[in-house]
Amino acid sequence: MADSFQKTPREIFLFILLLFILIFIYAVASFIRYLVDRTKLSKVLYQKYVRYLREFSVTQAERELIDALSVFLKTPEKKYLLFINQHTFNYCLNRLKRTSRVSNEVLLPLTKKLGFDIYNPFHLPRTTREIAQGKPAFLVLPGNQRIAGIIERQLKDSLVFLVKGKPAEPFLGSEATLYLHNALGVLSFPTLIQNVKENEIFLEHSDTVTSIQRRMYYRKNIRLPILIRQEGSTEKPLGSAIIDISAGGMSVANPQKKYNKGDDLRLFFHENTGQQFDISGEVLRVSRNREVLHIRFGHLIESIQDRIMGFINIEKQAEQDKG
Numbered sequence: 001m002a003d004s005f006q007k008t009p010r011e012i013f014l015f016i017l018l019l020f021i022l023i024f025i026y027a028v029a030s031f032i033r034y035l036v037d038r039t040k041l042s043k044v045l046y047q048k049y050v051r052y053l054r055e056f057s058v059t060q061a062e063r064e065l066i067d068a069l070s071v072f073l074k075t076p077e078k079k080y081l082l083f084i085n086q087h088t089f090n091y092c093l094n095r096l097k098r099t100s101r102v103s104n105e106v107l108l109p110l111t112k113k114l115g116f117d118i119y120n121p122f123h124l125p126r127t128t129r130e131i132a133q134g135k136p137a138f139l140v141l142p143g144n145q146r147i148a149g150i151i152e153r154q155l156k157d158s159l160v161f162l163v164k165g166k167p168a169e170p171f172l173g174s175e176a177t178l179y180l181h182n183a184l185g186v187l188s189f190p191t192l193i194q195n196v197k198e199n200e201i202f203l204e205h206s207d208t209v210t211s212i213q214r215r216m217y218y219r220k221n222i223r224l225p226i227l228i229r230q231e232g233s234t235e236k237p238l239g240s241a242i243i244d245i246s247a248g249g250m251s252v253a254n255p256q257k258k259y260n261k262g263d264d265l266r267l268f269f270h271e272n273t274g275q276q277f278d279i280s281g282e283v284l285r286v287s288r289n290r291e292v293l294h295i296r297f298g299h300l301i302e303s304i305q306d307r308i309m310g311f312i313n314i315e316k317q318a319e320q321d322k323g
Contacts, residue, residue: 041262045077048232052083061103062110069096074282074296078264084232085280086116127207128159128178128189137161137180139201142171147201151180158194158202172196178203187211226252231264231280249281249296257290259283265295 053063069092070079081088089111096102125131131151139147139161152162161178171193178189188210195202227237238255245251252267259265261283268278281295 042077045080048080049083052080056083056113058110058113059106061106062113065102065106065110068100069093072096081231081264081280083114086114087280089114089116125187126209128191128203128205129154131159131180135180137178139203140177140179142174142176149199149201152200155202157205159191159205161201161203163199163201176203178206227268228252228255228259229266229268230259231266233266237266237268243292249284249294251292251294254286254291254293259286259293260290261285265293267295 052058058066066079066082069082069089070076072092072095073079073081073088082092093102093107131137131154133151133153135151137149137151139149141147147161147163149161149163152160154160159178172195174193176191176193178191180187189206190208191206192204193201194204224242226240226242228240229235229237238258240253240255243251243253263283265281265283266278267281279297281297283293284296285294286292287294
């Protein structure tokens with residue numbers, strides 16, 4: 001009876017060959033399925049692009065400009081975003097301007113059709129005298145004490161920093177470092193504290209600037225409400241919650257497990273947080289049985305980056321105050 005279970009070399013070879021054939025067929029089928037899905041997605045994205053070409057009556061010259069801008073997208077196939085996302089449009093425009101000349105005869109009519117304003121998020125202040133009034137920033141004092149606030153106003157010999165929250169108590173004449181956000185990263189200026197009046201800190205102007213790379217951004221674990229919907233959709237946004245956030249992205253709860261990797265989303269900061277603005281983002285991955293979305297922010301204009309950075313620093317300052 002034992003002999004009946006014995007396999008000849010030929011039978012073993014045929015079994016292994018069959019196994020390899022099955023594996024090969026499965027691999028080919030998976031690859032074909034991937035190509036089919038990719039083709040379907042490309043077709044959907046292109047249809048969106050064509051729809052917006054018609055909706056905004058885009059000329060041939062304007063279309064060529066849109067195509068040139070799409071080269072700077074993280075996913076060039078998603079160039080339909082250039083019609084509906086001003087942050088993305090401005091980011092790509094400023095990247096294009098660094099390598100090519102952009103005709104205002106084409107650009108201005110196009111931005112008028114889209115209802116966009118033009119910003120330059122790559123301006124690098126060379127001195128504290130060039131920092132705009134109202135810009136969020138934070139001050140680091142000796143002992144690594146952080147104070148969140150905004151640039152209140154410029155004086156001839158001083159930069160006035162308005163503290164958010166409780167009044168600051170820094171030592172006059174002590175050294176400090178002023179940090180603010182730019183599309184190129186985080187900028188820092190060494191300075192001295194000249195005077196303190198209630199919530200105002202008078203800082204000595206500085207002509208020394210250091211650019212810090214984005215990877216040094218602080219990521220904050222928090223739990224705050226947010227609203228989400230598909231980019232370009234008119235549906236009512238779904239309620240969700242932020243799990244953690246940084247200047248480059250965040251993790252949020254996946255409402256009704258609706259969204260998937262690759263989805264483009266519009267994220268609305270809930271009014272209860274005191275932050276009333278919206279940003280775009282792409283789902284890089286999902287985790288925890290599709291309950292959590294890990295989102296990378298789209299190309300943000302400087303003012304929105306400032307608000308995110310200010311939000312993170314205010315939360316961190318609140319932690320320090322409690323401690």
